[in-house]
Amino acid sequence: MEVRYRITRPYPLEAAFELGRFTALLGPSGAGKTTLIRALAGLVPGRGTPYGGLPAERRPVGYLPQNLALFPHLNAWQNVAFPLAHLPPGERKERALALLGRFGLSEKADRRPAELSGGEARRVALARALAREPELILLDEPTAGLDRPNRSQVLRAILAALSSGNVRALVATHDPELAQAADRVVVLERGKVLQEGPSDRVFNHPASPRVAQLLGYENRFSGRVVQREGELALLATEAGRLYAKTELPVGTRVGIFLRPEEVLIVREGRPLSPVDAQNTLVGRLRCVRRMGPVVEAEFQGRIELLLRLPRHVEDRLGLATGEIRRVVLKPRYLQLFSEEEDSFSSE
Amino acid sequence: MTEVLLRSLALAAASSAVLLLVAAPLAYLSRRPYPGRTLVETLLLLPLALPPTVLGFYLLLLLAPEGPVARLLGFELAFSFPGMVLGAALFSFPFAYTAYREAFRALDPALLETARTLGAGPGRRLREVVLPLVWPGLLSGTLLAFAHALGEFGVVLMVGGNIPGRTQVASTYIYELVARLELEKAHQASLTVLVLALALVYLTRSLEERWRSATGSPGPTR
Incomplete structure (x- = not known):
């Protein structure tokens, strides 16, 4: 219909x-x-x-x-x-x-x-x-x-x-x-x-x-495509060098969007794949808020990120304000838009 | 005395019935703006600001035996009961109209819209949604007009002429008794009117309370 x-x-x-x-x-x-x-x-x-x-x-x-x-x-x-x-x-x-x-x-x-x-x-x-x-x-x-x-x-x-x-x-x-x-x-x-x-x-x-903004992609930072590797591309971003899934050509300036729910906190002692290892950021948890079944945290590394995770996951991780933690930004969760589009529609 | 009081009651009943039939539909239409609404409402509410004698004077000119109404329409209303009904209705119009307007304004337009989507045409919407919700408001407005007409003096005196046995009502009767210094009789009549007015206003207020609780917010926004 x-x-x-x-x-x-x-x-x-x-x-x-x-x-x-x-x-x-x-x-x-x-x-x-x-x-x-x-x-x-x-x-x-x-x-x-x-x-x-x-x-x-x-x-x-x-x-x-x-x-x-x-x-x-x-x-x-x-x-x-x-x-x-x-x-x-x-x-x-x-x-x-x-x-x-x-x-x-x-x-x-x-x-x-x-x-x-x-x-x-x-x-x-x-x-x-x-x-x-x-x-x-x-x-x-x-x-x-x-x-x-x-x-x-x-x-x-x-x-x-x-x-x-x-x-x-x-x-x-x-x-x-x-x-x-x-x-x-x-x-x-x-x-x-x-x-x-x-x-x-x-x-x-x-x-x-x-x-992306309307659907809850609350984290945004920028970067540029520097190299293509198969279906992945290597980006130079404010957060460092990261892999992402994109078809955009080398040289494109991009806005990168990520949901707070899709920032993963690394459980220490677990091995990471090479791609995930490349996409790891280190930073301090500035503020951990427990809101019923959901926990929110502000992460301050080279960029600021908002994190949101279910309480049962946080129970295993045991987050505390002021701690240093590593987070992984999985390539498939990064939404990329070429900067022209970005500036065009956020006017 | 009884005859005068009965005439007063008849006058109040007739004029408030006229108001229910004329002012209520007008108030219903005025829920939404239409061209010239302000002008129409100004004219309808004018009696609020006019001395009853002025309203009565112009009515008398209009309705007099040789006046325009008599010449054009062929009936004389001056110094008659129907003329008094017209005068009292005009004078009470602002009160009834304002009360009716409030009653209709309190009606949530979403109820009527939703009734449409549920397949109810204009007749059913009026019968099953509008009237059940606004009748206490309409009744209280009508009672107010009734009470107001019962106490009317100036217009009734001008248009009716206070003719004993024909157009004399309680208010003009009491005025005449006082003028003749028959204070004992004036006192009796006044007390009767006072008690009646008290009962009417009390009834109106109770209805308003009840109406407010009936149209109070339904469930969802609690």
């Missing part, structure tokens, strides 16, 4: 991309994610496919706005039954209760929205959006503002909804966990699609420095 939309108001936006079963719409605030979702729902004037020209009432979509818009005067099952007006009353209630049951909300069927928790309210709204068996559900930040258990519960509910039936989902989100569960990703900025494709591909091969 292909989406091709052009919107002029309230913001100019042009988007064309392939819709997978579960497509994540990523981008900074103000990129136009909500506008695109609303245009697909028929609430913002837009031209294109699918559903162009159909009034909102007749589009086969389920829409979940950021504030959920549960009807405050109706209880949970009445909210879910609202879109089932074409059925006889008895059947409406039965269907609504069955849907609530699927989302583990049977006991909350008689509660008003104000009496539900944030996660429960979202699941009720999701059940309501699915009640008419839409072709496409449009979810605007479905996990924003939720705590971790509620977030994963909502994510599981979305995945469960997608695994049964023929519904697809387009989800605007900032939540990396949610985005990585998607099979396709669309990166939007200032009303334009910067990159779209299968999520592995987009996350591991961002098309531009800007996309």
